[in-house]
Amino acid sequence: MDRSVYVAMTGATQIMRAQSEVAHNLANASTTGFKAELSAFKSIPIQGEGAQTRINSVANGNGWDMSAGQQQTTGNDLDVSVQGQGWIAVQSADGTEGYTRAGNLRMDADGLLTDSRGNTVLGGGGPITIPQAANVRIGSDGTISVVPQGQGPNTVTTIDRLKLVNPGNDQLQLGGDGLMHLKDGSQAQADPDVRVVQGTLESSNVNPSDVLVKMISLSREFEMQVRSIKAADENAQSASKLLQIG
Template sequence: MDRSVYIAMTGATQTMRAQAEVAHNLANANTTGFKAELSAFQSLPVQGDGLQTRINGVAQGIGFDATQGNQMATGNDLDIAVQGNGWIAVQTPDGAEGYTRAGNLRIDADGLLTDARGNAVMGGGGPITVPQASSVKIGGDGTISVVPLGQAPNTLTTTDRIKLVNPDSDQLQAGSDGLMHMKDGSQPEADANVRVVSGTLESSNVNPSDVLVKMISLSREYEMQVRSIKSADENAQSASKLLQVG
């Protein structure tokens, strides 16, 4: 069979992989605190027998876009947005630490402070538990203050402080659970310089217009690869008929 079929088939497969990441970004255009995943076509050598000069164009993830999303005022005291660089530390179901910019926090029935996915928010000594209170406030440094039930509004009690970290972006990688994780599995220390503002959320940094343009471009590339496969097949059939006539 014509080798062009294999070349076009490889191109179509990798284009589909790139399209999947673009679709993932578009699907999260309205997800609070989402960071767009970045991918690019890279030249990788073909493993196995044959000349070492053979390469394939492979679509691979190259990290995420750390640009800050827009700030949206909500007026909810449990909504926080990280200002500038930094992340909110949460506990994953397996007990490890993950990091998020999604500050739409909740207090569950057991008083546990969680993110919107149900992951416990980490404090100075582990997951944060908020006692029953008439109001809960989160300060700029992540300090959680409550007004105990039955107390005057000016009676504030500090319960804990949200763990805010600021590792380098190249040390983080996106996980399938929607959180960022340290590549080496370590847990960065809390950074007192990271600030948050309450009553505000950070939107996704995905630009739907740019993503749609990229999606259309990849669709056209895929169609071109499929047409190449069909052309190679038609040429093979024509050649076979000529040989039969001969």
């Protein structure tokens, strides 16, 4: 059988892989702090006997779009957005340290500060616990201050400071828990230069219009590969008939 059928089959498989990444981006177009996955196709010659006339197109992941999403004002005391480069350190379910840009923080019944997925937010001394308070303030450097219940507005107590890091985007990789982790498995050091703004959130940096156009384009390319497979099969059947006549 003509090798073209295998080339087309490989192309269709790789397009399906690229479509899954595009669909994942589209599904997270409204997810706070989400970074779009990037991918591109690479041409790889087929190794083997015969002339090198066949080229496979393989989808390769190119990391993530680390550009910042738009700033959305919420007015919520526990919402923070990282300004410029930097990440918020959290403790994932398996106990490892991860990093996120999703600053829609929460407090559980015990006062433990978590992100929207339930991961514990880390401070200077580990997990952060906020006591019952009439008011919570998060400074630009991540310092958390509260006005205890029953106290006047001038009574301010510093609780802890968010662990804000900036190890460099090239040092990070996405884990299966949806958090960024250092590639070498270590923990990043707190960076005092990272700044946050209270009462705002960073939206996803996915552009829904661009993603939809890319999905349509990939669908057309998939159809072309399927037609190529069908054409190769028809050519094989015609050649078989000619041989039978001979």
